[in-house]
Amino acid sequence: xxxxxxxxxxxxxxxxxxxxxxxxxxxxxxxxxxxxxxxxxxxxxxxxxxxxxxxxxxxxxxxxxxxxxxxxxxxxxxxxxxxxxxxxxxxxxxxxxxxxxxxxxxxxxxxxxxxxxxxxxxxxxxxxxxxxxxxxxxxxxxxxxxxxxxxxxxxxxxxxxxxxxxxxxxxxxxxxxxxxxxxxxxxxxxxxxxxxxxxxxxxxxxxxxxxxxxxxxxxxxxxxxxxxxxxxxxxxxxxxxxxxxxxxxxxxxxxxxxxxxxxxxxxxxxxxxxxxxxxxxxxxxxxxxxxxxxxxxxxxxxxxxxxxxxxxxxxxxxxxxxxxxxxxxxxxxxxxxxxxxxxxxxxxxx
Numbered sequence: 001x002x003x004x005x006x007x008x009x010x011x012x013x014x015x016x017x018x019x020x021x022x023x024x025x026x027x028x029x030x031x032x033x034x035x036x037x038x039x040x041x042x043x044x045x046x047x048x049x050x051x052x053x054x055x056x057x058x059x060x061x062x063x064x065x066x067x068x069x070x071x072x073x074x075x076x077x078x079x080x081x082x083x084x085x086x087x088x089x090x091x092x093x094x095x096x097x098x099x100x101x102x103x104x105x106x107x108x109x110x111x112x113x114x115x116x117x118x119x120x121x122x123x124x125x126x127x128x129x130x131x132x133x134x135x136x137x138x139x140x141x142x143x144x145x146x147x148x149x150x151x152x153x154x155x156x157x158x159x160x161x162x163x164x165x166x167x168x169x170x171x172x173x174x175x176x177x178x179x180x181x182x183x184x185x186x187x188x189x190x191x192x193x194x195x196x197x198x199x200x201x202x203x204x205x206x207x208x209x210x211x212x213x214x215x216x217x218x219x220x221x222x223x224x225x226x227x228x229x230x231x232x233x234x235x236x237x238x239x240x241x242x243x244x245x246x247x248x249x250x251x252x253x254x255x256x257x258x259x260x261x262x263x264x265x266x267x268x269x270x271x272x273x274x275x276x277x278x279x280x281x282x283x284x285x286x287x288x289x290x291x292x293x294x295x296x297x298x299x300x301x302x303x304x305x306x307x308x309x310x311x312x313x314x315x316x317x318x319x320x321x322x323x324x325x326x327x328x329x330x331x332x333x334x335x336x337x338x339x340x341x342x343x344x345x346x347x348x349x350x
Contacts, residue, residue, distance in 0.1 A: 006032045008345075009150060009163035011138055011178070014042025015331055016323045017169035018126035019338030025130065027346050033127075034136040034150055034161055041123020042169075043299060044331060046115075047203060047292065049243065057243035058118030059233050061201040061294050064217065064247070065089055065112040065119075066331035072339070073332050077113060085121050089114035089236055090216045096280045097221035112217075114236045122331070133158045141166070141178045146317055165318035167341060169334075171196055171298035172325045179321070182313045191311070194303030194325055197252025198259060199296040202270040203233075204288035206244040213281060220280065226254035227276050246285060248277050252300045259297070266293040301325035309333070310341035318345055 008024050010017045013035035021031045039045065045062035068077040080086045090112045092104025115121040136158060142149045148166040152159040168175045172191055180188060218230040229249040234241070250273055258269050270293035278286035301324055309327035313319035322341040324334035 004162065005147060006030050006161070006163040008032070008165045008167065009034065009148060009161055010167045010169060011141075011150065011175075012036075012042065012169035012323075013040045013123065013127060013130075013132055013134075014169050014323065015044055015122065015126065015334040016338035016341075017042075017167070018123060018130070019335045020167050020169065020320075020322060020342040021130055021338075022126060023339055023342035024346065029349075031131065032161060032163065033130055033132045034138060034152075034158075035132055035134050036137040038134050039120060039123065040127040040132065041120050042334075043296060044119040044122045046118030046120035047294070049203070049205065049245070049292075051242055055242055057237070057241070057245065058120075059203045059243075059245045059247065060114075060119045060231075060236070061203050061247060061292075062296065062299075063119050063331055064229065064231050064249075065114045067110045067112060068332060069110065070332060070336055073335055076335065080113075080122070080125065083125065084116075085125050086113045086115050088112070093217040093219050094215045095219050095221050096225075099222075101215075101218070101280070116236065116238060118236075133161065136161070138170075138178060143182075143315075143317060148317065148319075165345060167320045167322060167338075167345070169323045169338065172301070172321070172323070173298060175321050175323075179313070179319060182315050182319055183311065183321075184314050187311055187313070190304070190306065191321075194301060196298040196325060197300035197302065198255040199228075199252065199299035200250040200255045200258055200266065200269055200273070201294045201296065202248040202250075202273050202291055203294070204246045204248070204270075204274060204285070204291045206246065206284070206288055208242060208244055210244045210284065215281070218280060220251075225276065226250055227273060227280070228252075230277055230281055246277070246281070246288075248273050255295070255299075258295065261295075263293075266295060267291070269293060298325075301329050305333075308340055308344065309337040310344070312341075312344065318348065320345060
C-alpha cells in the first residue's frame with residue numbers, strides 16, 4: 001500500500017493539469033499527477049501511424065492547432081518555438097458554407113500554431129520532470145482527516161494516492177462524478193450549464209504521391225453537415241516527410257449518434273464522413289488506402305466560462321476544478337485555467 005502523502009495531487013495530465021502542476025512545482029511543493037492513459041496532453045493527442053517497418057508518421061487526431069492571445073500564453077508559445085516544439089502553421093482556414101469554399105475571414109486570421117512532431121509534443125514538454133503515475137484510473141475520491149485519497153484498482157501498486165490538496169482536470173462529467181458533491185449548490189448548477197459534446201475523428205491515409213491540396217484546414221459551417229473540421233495533416237510535417245494523411249472531425253450532433261457504436265460500426269461512420277468530405281475537398285478523399293476512426297467522448301465544451309477560469313470548492317481542504325470546459329475551450333483556455341487555479345492555490349497557501 002502506498003503511504004506517501006503529497007502536498008498536491010492532480011487528476012489528469014491534460015494541458016490544464018500539467019500547467020497547474022508545473023506552476024505549483026515551481027513554487028517548491030511536492031506534486032503528483034495521476035493519468036488514466038499512457039500519454040500526456042489529453043486531447044492534444046497524436047497517433048503514430050506505421051507506414052512500413054521502421055517508418056512511423058505522427059497524425060493529430062485530437063486538438064489540431066492552437067492560438068495565443070493572452071500575453072502569458074504568448075510567452076509560453078515563444079519558448080516552445082525556441083525549443084522547436086511548435087511553429088506557425090496557418091494564418092486562417094478556409095470555410096465551407098452555402099455549398100462552396102470561402103477564403104479565410106479576415107477577422108479570424110490569428111496565427112494557428114501546430115507541432116511538426118504532432119500535438120502530443122505539448123504534453124511531453126509540459127510533463128517533463130513531473131511525477132506522473134500513468135494508467136491510474138481514479139474510481140473514487142474520499143476525504144479522511146484532511147487528506148484526499150484517490151482510489152484506483154486495488155491491485156494498482158500506487159493506490160490509493162494521498163495528498164493535502166487536490167486539483168481535478170478531468171472532463172467535467174467525470175470530475176463531477178468524483179468530487180461534484182464537494183461543490184456548492186450554485187457551483188453544481190453552474191457546471192450543469194456546460195455541455196461536453198463528443199467527436200468522431202477519422203484519420204485517412206492516401207498514396208504518397210497524392211497531389212497536395214491547396215488548403216491546410218477547412219472549417220465546415222453548414223449546420224446540417226455531419227462534419228465540423230477537415231485538415232490536411234501532412235501539411236504540418238517537414239517537407240518531403242513520408243505519408244499523406246487527412247483528418248476529419250465529425251460534428252457533436254453526428255458524433256452523438258455513435259456513442260455506443262462498436263469498432264466495426266465506427267468504421268462505417270468514418271466511411272460516411274469520407275463521402276461527405278469528398279463533396280468539400282474533392283472526390284479523391286473518398287478513396288483512402290486506409291482509415292482509422294477514434295471516438296472522443298468529451299471533446300467540445302460549450303457554455304459559460306467560470307469566473308477566473310476555474311472553480312474552487314468551499315470545503316476546508318483545497319479542491320479545484322479546472323480545464324478548458326471552464327475557460328472558453330481551446331488549448332490556450334486549458335493552459336490558463338490550470339495556471340490560474342495554481343496561482344490561486346499558492347496565494348491561499350501563503
